[in-house]
Amino acid sequence: MEDHPNARAELFADDADPGMGANRVWFNLLRIHRSTGARIARALREIGVGDPVWYEILLELERAGPEGMAMAALERKLFTTQYALSRHAARLEEEGWISSASAPGPGRGKVLRLTEAGKGKYMEIWAVYSEAIAEEIGARLSVDEAYELARVLIRLYD
Structure with a gap:
């Protein structure tokens, strides 16, 4: 394919099916995840982080404070x-960054809390x-493009 800024846009010029736009969004999100996610995960593994979602878990538990957060709430x-x-x-x-305890009340729910070793770990x-x-991403988008794309993507899960 020609390495011209409009070359990729021209591929979509003849799409007559209105549903193709949503399909293209979905498959391009998957491709972006596959192409950049593995490299990001590799960089995180080098510092002992088993999965990129660990950052989000630790951040949310940091925000929750000493009372922690129910796993069900964290799932949502x-x-x-x-x-x-x-x-x-x-x-x-196992890493010693969080602890879990049974949630009060009936059921098998758990509450997750940061340990002393886990506090501030999200910043590292x-x-x-x-x-x-x-x-992987910032070098390819202007600041305005990044914020506009973020706003559009948020609408997909908000």
Whole structure:
């Protein structure tokens, strides 16, 4: 393909099907995730972070304060499944960064809290994460483009 700024846009000029736009968004989001996600995850593994979502978990628990956060609430906030969050929580607990306890009341719910070792850990992770994001995404978008794209993407899950 020609390396011209409008070359890719011209590929879409003949789309007659109105549903194709949404399809293209979906598949391009998947491709972006695959092309940049692996490199970002590799950079995080170099500092002992098993998965990029660990940053989000630690950040939300930091925001929750000493009372912690119920796993069910964290699942909803991060748009993740109970199984995946349980697996990540177990690994974070093995690292010594969080603790878990039974939630008060009936049921099998858990509350997650940061340990002393976990406090501020998200900032260490963010230093690596933000550098990788800047290299992979920030170098390709202007500040205005980045904020506009973020606003549009938020509408997809808000």
